[in-house]
Amino acid sequence: MAVIAGTDSTGRKIRWTLLDIVVVVYALVPVLWILSLSFKTPETLNDGNFIPRAWTLENYRLIFQTPEFVRALANSIGIALIATAIAVVLGTMAAYAIARLDFPGKRVLVGVSLLIAMFPQVALVSPLFEIERSLGLFNTWPGLILPYITFSLPLAIYTLSAFFREIPWELEKAAKMDGATPGQAFRRVIAPLAAPGVFTTAILVFIFCWNDFLFAISLTSTEASRTVPAALSFFTGASQFEDPTGTISAAAVVITIPIIVFVLFFQRRIVAGLTSGAVKG
Amino acid sequence: MSEASQLSAENVAGASATARGVRGGSAGSTGSARRAKPVLSEGKKAERRLGLLLCAPAALVMIAVTGWPIIYSVWLSLQRFDLRFPDQREFVGLDNYITVLSSPYWWTAFGVTALLTVVSVVLELVLGMALALIMHRTIVGRGLVRTVALIPYGIVTVVAAFSWYYAWTPGTGYLANLVGPDTALLTERLPALAIIVSAEVWKTTPFMALLLMAGLALVPDDLLKAAAMDGASAWQRFTRVMVPVMKPAILVALLFRTLDAFRIFDNIFVLTSGAQDTASVSMQTYNNLIKGLNLGVGSTMSVLIFITVAIIAFVFVKVFGTAAPGSDQGGRR
Numbered sequence: 001m002a003v004i005a006g007t008d009s010t011g012r013k014i015r016w017t018l019l020d021i022v023v024v025v026y027a028l029v030p031v032l033w034i035l036s037l038s039f040k041t042p043e044t045l046n047d048g049n050f051i052p053r054a055w056t057l058e059n060y061r062l063i064f065q066t067p068e069f070v071r072a073l074a075n076s077i078g079i080a081l082i083a084t085a086i087a088v089v090l091g092t093m094a095a096y097a098i099a100r101l102d103f104p105g106k107r108v109l110v111g112v113s114l115l116i117a118m119f120p121q122v123a124l125v126s127p128l129f130e131i132e133r134s135l136g137l138f139n140t141w142p143g144l145i146l147p148y149i150t151f152s153l154p155l156a157i158y159t160l161s162a163f164f165r166e167i168p169w170e171l172e173k174a175a176k177m178d179g180a181t182p183g184q185a186f187r188r189v190i191a192p193l194a195a196p197g198v199f200t201t202a203i204l205v206f207i208f209c210w211n212d213f214l215f216a217i218s219l220t221s222t223e224a225s226r227t228v229p230a231a232l233s234f235f236t237g238a239s240q241f242e243d244p245t246g247t248i249s250a251a252a253v254v255i256t257i258p259i260i261v262f263v264l265f266f267q268r269r270i271v272a273g274l275t276s277g278a279v280k281g
Numbered sequence: 282m283s284e285a286s287q288l289s290a291e292n293v294a295g296a297s298a299t300a301r302g303v304r305g306g307s308a309g310s311t312g313s314a315r316r317a318k319p320v321l322s323e324g325k326k327a328e329r330r331l332g333l334l335l336c337a338p339a340a341l342v343m344i345a346v347t348g349w350p351i352i353y354s355v356w357l358s359l360q361r362f363d364l365r366f367p368d369q370r371e372f373v374g375l376d377n378y379i380t381v382l383s384s385p386y387w388w389t390a391f392g393v394t395a396l397l398t399v400v401s402v403v404l405e406l407v408l409g410m411a412l413a414l415i416m417h418r419t420i421v422g423r424g425l426v427r428t429v430a431l432i433p434y435g436i437v438t439v440v441a442a443f444s445w446y447y448a449w450t451p452g453t454g455y456l457a458n459l460v461g462p463d464t465a466l467l468t469e470r471l472p473a474l475a476i477i478v479s480a481e482v483w484k485t486t487p488f489m490a491l492l493l494m495a496g497l498a499l500v501p502d503d504l505l506k507a508a509a510m511d512g513a514s515a516w517q518r519f520t521r522v523m524v525p526v527m528k529p530a531i532l533v534a535l536l537f538r539t540l541d542a543f544r545i546f547d548n549i550f551v552l553t554s555g556a557q558d559t560a561s562v563s564m565q566t567y568n569n570l571i572k573g574l575n576l577g578v579g580s581t582m583s584v585l586i587f588i589t590v591a592i593i594a595f596v597f598v599k600v601f602g603t604a605a606p607g608s609d610q611g612g613r614r
Contacts, residue, residue, distance in 0.1 A: 016419045020426050023415055027429040030483065031436065033455065034444040048458040094339040102325075103332025109340055116347055118540045120590045122563040123583040126570050127350035127357060150346035153339050211437050213547040214563070218571055229439040233551060245447060252440040259435040267428040270435075274488070275495035 031256065038249035045246055059250035069251055071223045072231035076255065079141055079227060080209040083148035088202045090149070091156025092194075098157065099164035110157075117154035121147075125218045132219060139221045147215050152205040159204060162276035163197025200273035203262050210258065228255045351587070357580035364574035377581040386565065387582070394561040397474065398542040401481045405538055406531075408482065409489030416490060417497045434487040442551035445480045449552075470557045477559065480548045485541070489534050496530020497523070536597045540590055562586050 033050065038059050040052045047053065063069050098106055128147060129138070137143035167190070175185040216230035223231065232251055235244055263270065361373045381387050416427050433441070448454040451465050466472035500523050508518045524531070546563040549555060555564040562582065570579030 013421055016415075016421050019415050020419060020422050023412065023426050024429050026483075027432050027487070030441055030444040030448070031432060033448055034440065037447055037453075046452045048453060048455055050455045090339040090342065093335040097332040097335035101328050101332035101335070103329040103336075105333065105336075109336055112340070112343060116343055118537070118590065118594060119347065120540075120544045120563070120583075120586045122544060122546065122566050123354065123587040123590075124347060124350050125566065126576060126579040126583045127354035128346075129570060130357065130576055131350060131353060146342070146346050150343050153343055157339065207435050213437075213439050213550070214567070217550075218567065229437055229547075232439055232443065245450075245453060248443060249447070252437075252443050255437055256440055259437070260432065263428055263431045263435050267424065267431060270431055271427055271491060271494075274434075274491045275498075 034249050034252050034256075037245060038253045040246060042243065042246065045243065059246040060254075063247050063250045063254065066247070068223055068231055068235065069228070069247075072226050072228045073254070075141070075223075075225055076210065076227040076229075079144050079148065079225070080206055082141070083145045083152065083209045084202055084206045086145070087149045087152045087156050087205050088198060091153055091160050091201065091205075092198060094153075095157050095160030095164055099161040100169070113154035113157050116151065117158075119151075121151065121214055125214065128215075129218060138219060139225050141225055143219050144212075144215055144225060144227070147219070148209045148212065152208045155208060156201050156205055159201045159273050159276060160197055163200070163273075164194065167193045167197075196269065197273075200266070200269040203266055203270060204273050207259065207262065210255070354580040354583050357576055358584045360577050362575070362577040362580075364576060373577070377577050378585075381578060381581050381585065386560075387562075387585075389558050390560045390562045390565040393474070393559060394543060394545065394563075397478060397481065397545055397561065398539060401478045401485075401542050402535065402538050404478070404482045405486050405489045406535065408486045409493055409534070412486060412490035413493035413497055417494050430487045430490065432487075433484050434491070436484070438484060438547040439551055441484050442480055442548045445476060445483075445548075446552050449476055467553055468557065470559065473553050473557055473559050477545075477548050477552055480552065481542065481545060484548075485538060489538055492534035492537070493527065493530055496527035496534075499530070500526045532597070532601050535601075536594065539593060539597070543590060543593065544586075562589075 036050060036052050037045070039055050039057070040047075041054045041056045041058065044052060044054050094109065097103065098110065124147065132138040132143045137146070169190070171189050171193070172185045175189045176182065180188065211229070212227070213229045213233075216227045217233065220226045220230060226234075228251065232248055235248055235251070358377055359372060359374060360370060361376070362370045412430060416423070416430060419426055446467070448456040449467050451457045451463070457464070457466070460466060467476060504522055504526075505518055508522050513521065544563050545561045546567070549559060549561055549564050550567075553559045555561075555568065560568070563586070566579055566582040566586065569575050569582060573579070
């Protein structure tokens with residue numbers, strides 16, 4: 001398919017460039033379409049043109065004046081950040097132990113977290129709905145944070161332990177031999193080496209939490225804890241007699257921005273993170 | 282200097298031994314070097330304690346949020362429990378299972394889910410392999426290709442689903458207008474299913490491609506060159522050299538995507554809300570639970586989905602011999 005045996009290097013370059021363009025078009029067209037919709041004026045919204053004929057920022061102004069959306073955005077950011085922080089801390093501890101220590105039950109832990117990674121989340125929705133209602137967690141931030149932590153922990157543990165295995169831990173010993181205290185050795189030598197892995201994991205976990213829809217619509221009932229993906233699906237427009245297409249598109253673009261930023265700046269890390277623990281035997 | 286390097290070589294051996302879970306004599310002191318600094322004989326014990334201590338919080342959260350609810354949902358599934366009629370709550374044995382398993386709605390949803398899963402995973406494998414080859418081997422703009430390919434992976438599924446929804450909305454959408462102004466494809470069953478598949482494939486192919494790319498990286502270049510010298514065509518090199526080496530990666534990717542595809546929900550929710558018999562099992566469960574407020578039947582469906590997924594995983598591991606990913610390292614999503 002793409003294994004090319006051409007000798008003419010410009011010919012090869014052209015062929016690869018064409019393939020690259022196919023990939024770029026594939027990946028970007030749906031994103032550009034929603035972007036285009038978000039800039040369309042109400043009059044041109046339904047003309048079916050891929051590129052807007054008249055541009056406006058009105059949809060963005062409207063969406064940020066809609067309390068429903070602003071509240072959901074705050075919920076999304078808060079819940080995703082807190083869940084990410086906790087999952088990464090717990091995941092780092094566990095991954096360190098898995099990568100570096102020998103203790104009973106290690107395999108069980110790895111197996112259990114794998115099971116959870118593959119678990120059909122909808123199977124948890126019914127019991128969690130009932131349990132959270134009786135515990136008073138239903139429709140609260142912790143009510144979403146808890147399942148997010150749980151389902152991102154396997155991802156965090158796998159990615160981090162893969163990264164931790166690659167760290168040359170003997171440098172720590174060497175630093176100590178050169179007179180560093182254990183604290184210094186950790187801060188100056190190990191922490192900088194581990195930081196990229198932890199950071200990458202944080203991005204992946206954040207994307208996961210940011211993305212969730214099923215828990216967000218099942219375990220919330222009002223805007224008190226509804227996140228943007230859930231709010232979007234209930235959004236009917238800034239006012240009743242308005243077609244919500246433009247505003248939904250604008251809101252969709254707003255919550256896509258963090259993803260685009262991560263991808264643009266940390267592409268290499270995300271690829272490394274996603275492939276690191278994936279295939280090793 | 283030479284002493285130090287010798288020491289570190291020893292530590293490398295120790296560290297990798299620990300990593301594999303093999304008991305090594307020097308592993309204890311290496312492993313617990315930072316926190317606990319006990320005497321050698323105590324080292325092993327301290328290491329175990331530290332290991333358990335470090336894993337405990339993660340394990341507790343995972344068990345509390347999944348283990349207990351699973352047991353609880355089995356219990357709920359054995360009861361008549363409708364939140365609209367809470368006083369009628371009673372133990373009914375397997376009645377809910379009979380209700381669900383004899384319901385045509387359940388089997389339609391099951392069939393739809395199975396169909397969507399198989400079709401989208403097959404398409405993803407083919408497209409993902411092509412994308413993986415492009416990302417791995419392209420000689421121009423490798424960074425660019427990898428960056429844009431991550432966008433579908435990262436984008437919020439609901440956002441992508443809205444993009445497809447509006448694209449196929451008659452009048453509004455550029456795709457709907459290509460087909461014809463008067464056809465509303467999302468309101469016809471088969472076209473709607475095809476659109477759901479395309480949305481799913483678009484979103485998840487890059488993830489498949491990344492897992493496959495990790496496998497591609499394991500194919501030795503020398504082997505490919507040798508095959509080429511022996512006169513193997515590009516296709517032969519792909520099927521005879523690359524695919525066999527990549528087999529574990531392919532199987533892990535397939536396993537993960539199959540299980541993931543089986544829980545399809547977001548795309549269907551936005552694209553059709555399950556109208557025209559396009560609901561998946563997850564959609565049906567959600568409808569029974571949140572819209573119908575029927576906890577008994579909803580939990581029954583949850584349990585049935587859980588069992589199905591367990592069977593799929595079991596078949597993969599047994600029949601295809603996927604390197605049981607539980608063993609120390611493996612795939613994940």
